[in-house]
Amino acid sequence: MQNSLTVSQLTNQIKRTLETGFSSLKVEGEISNFKQHSSGHRYFSIKDSNAQIACTMWKSRNLNFIPTDGMKVIVSGSVTVYPPRGSYQMDISSMQPMGQGDLYLAYEALKEKLSQQGYFDVSHKKPIPALPMKIGVSTSPTGAAVKDILSTTQRRFPSAEILFRPTLVQGDGAAEDIAKAIENLNASEADILIIGRGGGSLEDLWCFNTEIVANAIFNSKIPIISGVGHETDFTIADFVADHRAATPTAAAEMATPITIDKLFNFLDKAEELSERSISRILSNYKEQLNDLTGERFKNRMLDRIHMHQQSIDSNETRMTRSITSHLASLKDKLNRLEAHGSSLHPMKPLDKGFALLYSGNNIIQNDESIYKHSKIKIVRKYEEIELSVPPKGQEQLF
Amino acid sequence: MANKGDIMSKKKISFEEQIDRIEEIVENLDNSEKPLEELIAEYEEAMKLAKECRSFLEKAEQKVTEISK
Numbered sequence: 001m002q003n004s005l006t007v008s009q010l011t012n013q014i015k016r017t018l019e020t021g022f023s024s025l026k027v028e029g030e031i032s033n034f035k036q037h038s039s040g041h042r043y044f045s046i047k048d049s050n051a052q053i054a055c056t057m058w059k060s061r062n063l064n065f066i067p068t069d070g071m072k073v074i075v076s077g078s079v080t081v082y083p084p085r086g087s088y089q090m091d092i093s094s095m096q097p098m099g100q101g102d103l104y105l106a107y108e109a110l111k112e113k114l115s116q117q118g119y120f121d122v123s124h125k126k127p128i129p130a131l132p133m134k135i136g137v138s139t140s141p142t143g144a145a146v147k148d149i150l151s152t153t154q155r156r157f158p159s160a161e162i163l164f165r166p167t168l169v170q171g172d173g174a175a176e177d178i179a180k181a182i183e184n185l186n187a188s189e190a191d192i193l194i195i196g197r198g199g200g201s202l203e204d205l206w207c208f209n210t211e212i213v214a215n216a217i218f219n220s221k222i223p224i225i226s227g228v229g230h231e232t233d234f235t236i237a238d239f240v241a242d243h244r245a246a247t248p249t250a251a252a253e254m255a256t257p258i259t260i261d262k263l264f265n266f267l268d269k270a271e272e273l274s275e276r277s278i279s280r281i282l283s284n285y286k287e288q289l290n291d292l293t294g295e296r297f298k299n300r301m302l303d304r305i306h307m308h309q310q311s312i313d314s315n316e317t318r319m320t321r322s323i324t325s326h327l328a329s330l331k332d333k334l335n336r337l338e339a340h341g342s343s344l345h346p347m348k349p350l351d352k353g354f355a356l357l358y359s360g361n362n363i364i365q366n367d368e369s370i371y372k373h374s375k376i377k378i379v380r381k382y383e384e385i386e387l388s389v390p391p392k393g394q395e396q397l398f
Numbered sequence: 399m400a401n402k403g404d405i406m407s408k409k410k411i412s413f414e415e416q417i418d419r420i421e422e423i424v425e426n427l428d429n430s431e432k433p434l435e436e437l438i439a440e441y442e443e444a445m446k447l448a449k450e451c452r453s454f455l456e457k458a459e460q461k462v463t464e465i466s467k
Contacts, residue, residue, distance in 0.1 A: 130414065131413070131414045131417065133412065133413060133414065136465070150460070150462065153460065154460045158458040158459060158460045159413065159454065159455060159458035160460075161460075161461045161462075161463060162460065162461065162462040162463065163463050163465050164462055164463065164464050164465065165464070165465040165466075165467075166464065177467075180467060181465075181467075184465055184466070184467060185465060188465055260455055260458070263417070263451070263455055264452070264455065266417070266420075267420070267448045267451055267452050267455075270420045270421070270423075270424050270444060270448055271444075271445065271448050273424050273427070273428070274423065274424055274427055274441050274444045274445065274448075277424070277427035277428050277441070278427060278437065278438065278441040281427070281434065281437055285434055
């Protein structure tokens, strides 16, 4: 046959036709025969009641839920042909559960898996610090959640600084951004983290039901409070978080356990108690002092004084006696000294008829020559006479 | 100079630590066998800390810092 083709030629024509004609498609179907290879690549089929198509989803493609057989999904991807096998399949770039029921199945599957891995264990829960001064917040910058959180922390404890990481909390890339935000906030000085968003459908809240967010929460060194959706919404994030708040507002309340009013009260009370204690302590001391100066002390002191006095008294008699005799001997000594002293008095020889020679008022000593003086005075007991002294060798006495 | 040093060391004590210290002193004053001078010093410390905490709380204005990606 002239028009025959080789198998390869045909296959390549099919490949070209299919791959150009069926790229970037969205296809709805039910997962069947899902297998995750140890390499991380996923192989499965999607089918409906009349047909099925083989699918591959490489490890590098992000999958935000755990697929189970029978789950209805919507996949995005392109048809590719594998010539060695003559087969075609879809190369899936992303996959989402479709209906409420299927989302729920995915949610249950992840919950079961994480539960078995101990992600929800109480032993991993970190307590909220007593007085967080820096509160990390990851939520959308535009929603009601951020307003609720800011107004609540402002009202309860305005001294706390808010470290706000604007975060995508819905749609493509939301799960990855939440995980990144938790990482970013872990690098900050935050004492506690709030992750949250307002209410929404299960699809809206889906990013909080992803494994990547669960891992980020579980690995956070800083305690995390989740406040996602409303009272009745429970996300995987809520189970993994250290604390679950029903709403973003409730999360902000948890993050501010001590309000400014309570702190003012505490300070009032502390001052009052301190005042009371110190005045009690002081009055106790005063009482002890009064005891010291009071009757009891006075009597004790008097007793001691009396005792000392007695010993002084008995000493005194002895002392008086010894002092008296000492004084007597002293007096005796003085008398004797006086008697002896009077014999030395210069006038004493006059009694016996001796005379004294004076020059002026001074007695002329033995080593002194009379001729040094022009006038001398002779003093006797009852008379005295002044005489001129002639030059030496010309004495003509009288 | 000593005053400056005081302010520096004060800044190192966080608000939470100040609150804790006040609590501790209140307890000490209630049942302590410490000597009178120490208790009076602690009392004065508590009063000073309480005053500081009060003014810290009074002048608080919510500060929001954006953390980048």
